[in-house]
Ligand SMILES: *[C@@H]1O[C@H](CO)[C@@H](O)[C@H](O)[C@H]1NC(C)=O
Ligand SMILES: *[C@@H]1O[C@H](CO)[C@@H](O)[C@H](O)[C@H]1NC(C)=O
Ligand SMILES: *[C@@H]1O[C@H](CO)[C@@H](O)[C@H](O)[C@H]1NC(C)=O
Ligand SMILES: *[C@@H]1O[C@H](CO)[C@@H](O)[C@H](O)[C@H]1NC(C)=O
């Protein structure tokens with residue numbers, strides 16, 4: 001049998017019944033991967049929400065799928081479901097090449113085909129089953145099924161979807177009341193808004209009239225799940241060279257806009273967001289590029305220039321200021337991730353962005369901050385951008401959401417190893433601190449890749 005997320009492929013039409021059957025099938029497949037009590041269909045009021053009490057195990061294999069070499073699998077060019085990062089693990093080396101080449105090195109089978117996105121050519125099961133959970137797709141399924149339940153309720157029909165909904169709840173219960181803070185530029189805001197639009201979340205923009213920053217809050221009501229975006233760098237299109245962040249302007253943004261609203265960016269633990277993801281590379285790059293343009297009296301911008309050491313030091317100061325602002329605001333316990341820079345989609349080179357990313361990787365490693373390597377993973381996928389810097393809604397935005405939720409899951413005490421959810425978050429947080437359990441290992445694994 002094909003592994004999960006595949007079995008229902010035959011159900012090509014999107015009728016309500018088909019969707020419900022597919023979801024039931026998928027969730028039952030999925031359930032095999034969950035540490036649930038067999039046959040425990042009821043959703044109990046236990047604090048672990050139907051999950052077996054967390055095992056007494058206090059250590060697990062620490063392996064971050066998104067830090068492994070791999071590839072992006074997407075079903076089609078425009079899909080937002082069925083997209084995942086597939087780490088190679090051991091499957092690649094075990095493949096039998098004799099089927100492809102004969103002893104004289106002549107191909108016995110066609111290696112190249114016209115498949116651009118693995119449409120009819122799925123990666124091998126043993127690779128795909130090691131891929132990380134597609135949290136975003138599960139959330140979308142939940143939305144579909146709960147809409148179906150509402151329709152059935154209104155129609156007074158038998159609750160075909162109720163069982164599917166219960167199964168999904170068992171996988172997703174832990175996202176309730178969570179809060180994710182994303183600090184960055186429009187590239188991050190775009191990803192947040194794709195996520196929310198796709199789940200019909202309510203997006204609020206505030207302050208509406210500011211030319212200094214923007215704050216976007218998205219709430220997925222079904223889950224009371226909140227994602228907040230704080231904009232660093234410039235806002236709007238009219239960014240002159242003076243529109244750059246300095247450590248002082250970072251302070252000012254914090255004091256005027258972020259600190260006064262920071263109380264609303266508090267999640268399950270009551271004192272901080274459950275996870276923070278930040279990045280501030282592209283506007284800093286733009287500042288240096290603008291400065292250089294003025295300095296040499298040119299009309300065009302040059303992204304191929306290597307930044308000098310002073311520029312790197314200034315950027316590092318900015319980065320440190322941002323991190324210490326976050327720490328001052330929310331304390332040292334909140335997990336913070338540096339999101340690696342996604343290079344620009346333009347014909348020129350983007351060397352300055354590489355320089356800044358490299359400096360940030362180094363500084364964050366020294367400051368004990370883990371990396372979410374989205375920028376590296378999507379490097380080269382420029383046809384999926386909707387303009388020079390912002391990624392379109394599609395496979396890559398889905399991938400971003402899956403990645404963010406992999407870390408959020410971990411921040412809540414969940415452990416996923418090679419595609420298996422070996423430990424579900426414990427709502428009482430009485431046992432292992434899954435974040436710190438693997439933090440040292442993941443810090444050691446960090447490579448300087450730029
Ligand atoms: C919660 O579940 C665990 C394991 O099944 C059980 O030992 C415990 O008594 C349950 N607690 C409540 C309040 O039901
Ligand atoms: C949700 O429903 C829409 C519309 O029926 C469908 O296109 C989409 O594939 C479904 N997504 C999931 C994850 O079930
Ligand atoms: C979510 O928050 C509400 C309000 O504080 C609370 O009643 C509920 O128990 C919380 N649910 C979970 C799963 O934490
Ligand atoms: C939503 O979650 C937040 C953070 O956990 C909590 O303070 C708030 O009470 C929750 N609201 C509802 C309606 O559950």
Ligand SMILES: *[C@@H]1O[C@H](CO)[C@@H](O)[C@H](O)[C@H]1NC(C)=O
Nearest residue numbers: 205206207208209210211212
């Ligand atoms: C911007 O909004 C704030 C809060 O709503 C208000 O106090 C301020 O006067 C507004 N500024 C402008 C220039 O409209």
Ligand SMILES: *[C@@H]1O[C@H](CO)[C@@H](O)[C@H](O)[C@H]1NC(C)=O
Nearest residue numbers: 211236237238239240241242
């Ligand atoms: C754009 O910047 C120029 C020069 O700083 C300024 O004169 C102009 O008013 C700005 N336009 C807007 C819409 O902010």
Ligand SMILES: CC(=O)N[C@H]1CO[C@H](CO)[C@@H](O)[C@@H]1O
Nearest residue numbers: 005006007008009022081082
């Ligand atoms: C090939 C594949 O896995 N297709 C799946 C994509 O996602 C939808 C919605 O979850 C499934 O119904 C398909 O089976």
